[in-house]
Amino acid sequence: MAIKVHGALFSTCTARVLICLCEKGLDYELLPIDMVAGAHKQQPFRSLNPFGEIPAFEDGEVSLFESRAINRYLARKHKDIGTDLLLSNSFTQSALVETWMEVEAHKFDSPSSVILRQIIVIPKYGKAPDQQVIETEMEKLGKVLDVYEERLSKSKYLAGENYSLADLHHIPPLVYFMKTSKANAITSRPHVSAWWNDISLRPATVKISATMSLL
Amino acid sequence: MAAIKVHGSPLSTNTLRVLATVYEKELDHEFVLVDMSAGEHKKEHFLSTHNPFGQVPALEHGDLKHFESRAITKYAAYEFANKGTQLIHQDSKKMAITLVGMEVEAQQYDPVASKLVWELGIKPLVGMVTDKAIVEENEAKLAKVLDVYESRLAQSKYLGGDCFTLADLHHLPTLHYLFGTQVKKLFDSRPHVSAWVADITARPAWLKVLALQSQQ
Numbered sequence: 001m002a003i004k005v006h007g008a009l010f011s012t013c014t015a016r017v018l019i020c021l022c023e024k025g026l027d028y029e030l031l032p033i034d035m036v037a038g039a040h041k042q043q044p045f046r047s048l049n050p051f052g053e054i055p056a057f058e059d060g061e062v063s064l065f066e067s068r069a070i071n072r073y074l075a076r077k078h079k080d081i082g083t084d085l086l087l088s089n090s091f092t093q094s095a096l097v098e099t100w101m102e103v104e105a106h107k108f109d110s111p112s113s114v115i116l117r118q119i120i121v122i123p124k125y126g127k128a129p130d131q132q133v134i135e136t137e138m139e140k141l142g143k144v145l146d147v148y149e150e151r152l153s154k155s156k157y158l159a160g161e162n163y164s165l166a167d168l169h170h171i172p173p174l175v176y177f178m179k180t181s182k183a184n185a186i187t188s189r190p191h192v193s194a195w196w197n198d199i200s201l202r203p204a205t206v207k208i209s210a211t212m213s214l215l
Numbered sequence: 216m217a218a219i220k221v222h223g224s225p226l227s228t229n230t231l232r233v234l235a236t237v238y239e240k241e242l243d244h245e246f247v248l249v250d251m252s253a254g255e256h257k258k259e260h261f262l263s264t265h266n267p268f269g270q271v272p273a274l275e276h277g278d279l280k281h282f283e284s285r286a287i288t289k290y291a292a293y294e295f296a297n298k299g300t301q302l303i304h305q306d307s308k309k310m311a312i313t314l315v316g317m318e319v320e321a322q323q324y325d326p327v328a329s330k331l332v333w334e335l336g337i338k339p340l341v342g343m344v345t346d347k348a349i350v351e352e353n354e355a356k357l358a359k360v361l362d363v364y365e366s367r368l369a370q371s372k373y374l375g376g377d378c379f380t381l382a383d384l385h386h387l388p389t390l391h392y393l394f395g396t397q398v399k400k401l402f403d404s405r406p407h408v409s410a411w412v413a414d415i416t417a418r419p420a421w422l423k424v425l426a427l428q429s430q431q
Contacts, residue, residue: 050363051323062311066318073311095281095290102283105321107268147267 003028006048007055008035010214012116012172014055016067019168020074022204024082068105071165083204085165093160100158100166103144111141112173119180120214138182145189152191156198167199174200175209217277219244222265224251225431228332228388229284230272231424235387236288238420240299248431285321288381300420302381313375316382320374323363327356328389336392358401361408368407372414383415390416391425 003021005028007014014030021028033039033054041052048056049065057064059077064070075085087093114137118129151158158166174196178186187193199205219242223230237244249255249271257269265273266282274281274290281287292302304310330353334345367374375382390412393399402408415421 050366051319062308064311064315066315066322068322069311069314069318072314073307076310077307091290091294092279094293095279095286098286098289099281099283102286103268106283150267 001027001029002060004031004058005029005055006031006033006045006057008033009211011054012113012176012212013053013067015172015175015208015212016169017055017057017070017074018208019171019204020071020085020165022207023085023168023202024074024078026074026078026081068101068165068169071169075165083163085163085168087159087162087164093162096159097164097166100164101169103158104166104169107144108141108170109173111137111144112177115141115182116173116176116180119182120176134182138185142185145185145192148192148195149189152195157195163199163202167195171199171205171209172212175212176214218275220247220275221245221272222247222249222261222275223272224249225428226337227251227271228329228392229270231388231391231428232284232385233272233274233287233291234424234427235384235421236291236302236381238423239302239384239418240291240295242291242295242298246427285317285381285385288385292381300379302379302384304375304378304380309376313380313382316374316380317385319363320382320385323360324357324386325389327353327360328386328393331357331396331398332389332392335396335398354398354401357398361401361405364408364411365405368411373411379415379418383411387415387421387424 003026005014005017005021007017007030009015009030009032018028018030033045035054039045040049040054045056046052048058048063051065053065055065055067055070057070059073062073064073072086076088079086079088086097115134118134118137122129148158155161157163174186177183178196178200186196200209219237221230221233221237221244223233223246225231225248234246249261251271255261256266256271261273262269265275265280268282270282272282272284272287274287276294281290289303296303296305303313330349334350334353338345364374371377373379373383390402394402394412394416402412
């Protein structure tokens with residue numbers, strides 16, 4: 001099969017790519033990487049991603065890494081198949097998708113990742129979460145979600161009236177986040193909550209989130 | 216062509232990133248100085264008009280308003296594809312490599328480089344004390360990232376392939392600050408990285424950005 005994703009089902013970054021592939025209706029092969037054995041830090045995986053992180057991606061001769069770059073590539077190459085995830089018929093709309101993708105990457109991702117690491121990952125190693133860190137990061141996340149609440153009171157999705165990668169990129173960490181005691185950060189903000197209900201029930205989201213197994 | 220305005224500050228790496236793009240694309244534009252020391256970027260007008268996160272830069276193009284420097288540069292690269300330097304490829308295979316390079320800059324390089332710029336570049340300027348532990352930790356991380364860059368640049372002249380693209384341009388502002396600090400040695404000791412930096416920082420468009428910075 002031409003499209004191969006090297007990664008792991010529990011990984012948010014792998015899921016980010018798989019949801020995109022499902023939205024486009026593209027066939028792919030998932031090749032599991034044994035992270036416990038450290039396969040992602042060694043050859044042959046390191047030739048696919050020199051930073052030793054999952055996922056890595058192959059499409060025939062094209063070899064990529066960084067989930068958000070992979071998704072942009074898929075959205076552009078296959079813009080006429082499945083969901084139009086970059087709203088490619090309009091430069092203006094595309095630009096808004098790019099803007100809110102950057103917001104996800106630079107403002108949402110860091111606090112949400114730190115929180116999930118503390119609440120879910122660290123206990124698996126037998127350690128106690130650092131409540132101070134959680135509190136600090138929840139405050140940062142709260143401020144970001146306040147901006148989202150305002151934005152989503154004006155449009156159905158982050159980039160406007162249509163679903164796009166800007167929304168999709170949030171899904172994998174939110175799948176886990178909504179299972180923690182901090183989920184009220186989402187549910188207490190009516191427009192953010194409605195947005196989450198909508199995007200979490202999309203068939204592609206339902207299909208991939210069912211396989212995400214960290215929690 | 217509708218008027219382009221770049222709102223920002225000449226000290227801000229993110230503003231410089233947008234200005235570099237605007238100059239590479241040879242776009243007529245107006246630079247609107249945002250008075251950050253007066254907190255202009257955190258006031259209601261800026262928040263509601265330009266950037267709800269209260270950060271610079273912001274771009275106006277006719278009626279359109281954008282923020283997030285890397286979204287603005289991509290917008291300019293696509294919207295003005297036929298003007299000035301080609302900063303992003305249309306061919307999907309070449310474009311894919313550029314996309315990866317841009318993500319690597321944003322996810323692997325920038326978080327580390329920005330911390331070093333803050334500790335070694337900005338803090339001394341504003342009379343704050345550099346945190347040596349943070350510097351040491353991030354120099355070690357940056358060294359590992361630059362090892363990957365060294366391998367990559369041994370295979371191609373630029374991070375996105377044979378041509379200069381946004382994948383290279385996005386690094387310029389932080390490189391500029393880091394080269395004024397002790398971190399320069401990490402670049403000097405890696406020949407392909409060193410040659411790449413010398414090449415991209417000598418580009419006429421970047422020199423125009425630095426001229427603007429020194430005027431402001």
